[in-house]
Amino acid sequence: MGIAILAVLVLLFIVFAYLGARNWQVWHVVLLGGVFIASIGFSMLTALTLRTYSTHRTAYESVKKSLDQELAQIEMIKSARPNDPEHKSIYEVRGDVKRALTDRGRVWRNLRIGELQPNTVILATAGWGELSCAPVADADEFDEEEIEPIPSVDGGEAADGAPAANAVRPLGLETESIVYAFKETPIVQLNAGVQAALFDDPEFASRDTKGNCRVPTFFFGEFKVTAVADDNSSITLQPTVPLDQKQIQELEDDRFTWVLYEVMPVDSHLAFSDLSDEQIQNLFDAQLFADLPAEVRQQMLDEYVRDQDRANGTDPAERKWALVKFLKSYEVDVDVQEAIPDPDRWFDATGRSIAGVLRQEERSKFAKGDEALFDYETALRLKNDGAAEIQEERYFRRLRDYSLAYRTIFHESEKLDMDIADAELDIQKLQVALKGLNQQIAVRSETRDKLTADKTKFDYERTVITQYKDALEAKWQKVRSELSLLYRWNKQFATSTPQARMPGGNRQAQTLPTARQK
Secondary structure (H helix, E strand, O other), X not given: OHHHHHHHHHHHHHHHHHHHOOOOOHHXXXXXXXXXXXXXXXXXXXXXXXXXXXXXXXXXHXXXXXXXXXXXXXXXXXXXXXXXXXXXXXXXXXXXXHHHHHHHOOEEEEEEEEEEEOOEEEEEOOXXXXXXXXHHHOOOOOOHHHOOOOEOOOOOEOHHHOOOOOOOOOOOOOXXXXXXXXXXXXXXXXXXXXXXXXXXXXXXXXXXXXXXXXXXXXXXXXXXXXXXXXXXXXXXXXXXXXXXXXXXXXXXXXXXXXXXXXXXXXXXXXXXOOOOHHHHHXXXXXXXXXXXXXXXXXXXXXXXXXOOOEOOOOOXXXXXXXXXXXXXXXXXXXXXXXXXXXXXXXXXXXXXXXXXXXXXXXXXXXXXXXXXXXXXXHHHHHHHOXXXXXXXXXXXXXXXXXXXXXXXXXXXXXXXXXXXXXXXXXXXXXXXXXXXXXXXXXXXXHHHXXXXXXXXXXXXXXXXXXXXXXXXXXXXXXXXXXXXXXXXXXXXXXXXXHHHHOHHHOHHHHOHHHHHHO
């Protein structure tokens, strides 16, 4: 099409040049021919330029559109998007990784009891880290040959993927290190309810025919590393806290392996957030928590079941968090000004991260319409400031510091033992005092019985004496009456005339015996 148009233009130019040559000079025609040829070249260059521009413009628009999409995607990945829980922001993922690494620390699995000594445990480390759950995780995707070979001591790999003879991987443990020891139990030995709570795949445990997949099921205690063999074949541990009788009994069972944690496993809301109420109840197996009173176990179970559910009116403010929706853009500092390499605590009093491993290195940003969870006090402050409105209040259980709880329980148990010893000593003293008191009671009882007998005799004697006294008083009254009569008679006789004293007048004297008889 372009060639045809160009041919028509050339023919028209020749015709017009021929017609104009009658009145033009030769150099006018030559100049016009040059201009025409130059115009054709310019038009061709212009067309090529336009095509190139159009091509690059289309590519530019496409690339720019893709770039804008990628930038938006990057911004979405970087920024918090609480409204899109399926896609975490890079800060959330980075925070999860940092927290996981910080909380978990290093782990040494598949250790076995080598020797038990008084207040000392020697663990054989020849097979540590050899077991893997990878072949069990997906039987169709993993084979035994695909397990990463264990490097030898010098950093190389042994032939055929096997460890070099008598080679043990360096433990990385130093003396005076503190570790937390647990008993490992193969998952096939767990009850079906616990298996269902731990693993989504119901056939996961059945595929573990060799018992390679193990989980910690009993806490042996906190230990201090006192010695590490030069060839890394064993480590010597001493408990930092005296072990109780149950821990000692579990220590003596050499059928199970040990796992050591550099950091005591930390409590987390996320650990149980994906479990149903039934799965949580299965984890609180009655056999595993047989030492707890039924009401305490039920109270703990209720806390875990209700965790992150809607709060009720009886929940205290410190146990509540609030889902807020921002009414405007909002930014907040989540880090302190300068990181501290080895802080005594991870966060300051306001919740900002101190440790460098937890730092976000920039302010957290929230756009209008974003939703996020805050503690209840912060949510109320945001509401009062007009920055957000509370959408929902949720109950969050109290997280437990297991390391602190272990030491606290030990100290409380130790204090309780001391109180029991003091009480037993007091009981012994009271028993001795009671024995002496009983002896005194026996003596006093005997004295009382004697005094009672004496009193009975005394009462009898007093009765007899009273009767005798009454008889004497009656006799005395009789004698007194007689004496009174005699006295009156004698007085009368003394005052009478001589004639009256004669025998003829002796009439009163004759009545005297009668008076005496009376």
